[in-house]
Amino acid sequence: MSDVDDRPAVWVGHVVLQATDLERSARWWGSLGVRPVHRDDDLAIFELRGGTHLLVFPGGSAPPPGGAAPFDLMVDDIEATRADWEARGLAPTALTSSVGDHRTFTVADPDGYVLTVFSSHVVGSV
Numbered sequence: 001m002s003d004v005d006d007r008p009a010v011w012v013g014h015v016v017l018q019a020t021d022l023e024r025s026a027r028w029w030g031s032l033g034v035r036p037v038h039r040d041d042d043l044a045i046f047e048l049r050g051g052t053h054l055l056v057f058p059g060g061s062a063p064p065p066g067g068a069a070p071f072d073l074m075v076d077d078i079e080a081t082r083a084d085w086e087a088r089g090l091a092p093t094a095l096t097s098s099v100g101d102h103r104t105f106t107v108a109d110p111d112g113y114v115l116t117v118f119s120s121h122v123v124g125s126v
Contacts, residue, residue: 012052015071017113018060024110025056031088032073048073062111069113078103078119092117 019025026044030036034046034054044056075081078095082105085092092107103119 011050012071014053014055016055016057017069017109018057020058020060020062020111022056022058028090028110029054029056031090032085063113065112066114067112069109069115072116072118074118074120074122076120078105078117081117 017025022041022044026036026039029044029046034048036044037047037053038045042058046054046056048054082092082095085107090107092105095103095105098104098118100121102121104116106114106116108114
């Protein structure tokens with residue numbers, strides 16, 4: 001095992017969403033395979049790979065129809081993830097090609113934010 005840590009020096013710490021129904025959104029995000037960290041009446045926190053935390057707060061209004069989520073996700077096995085989410089009733093779109101050889105699909109959260117999911121394009125060690 002190498003003592004050299006060649007990972008980038010910084011990463012995204014937090015991403016934030018507002019939800020019109022926090023309980024419904026917390027259940028939905030939990031169904032994606034993120035790690036629940038904290039839940040109360042005013043906040044749901046989930047951990048994603050790399051230590052990024054998704055903070056979901058109550059409030060706001062639904063996005064405009066087809067409104068993009070303010071962030072996207074990345075997964076190691078996009079075909080398996082899409083099939084799993086379809087089996088869970090999350091209605092992902094068909095797989096498409098993106099920039100380069102990346103593949104994507106989208107899925108809408110309970111408020112209608114359209115979340116893009118990318119095949120992994122991590123470079124080097126993570």
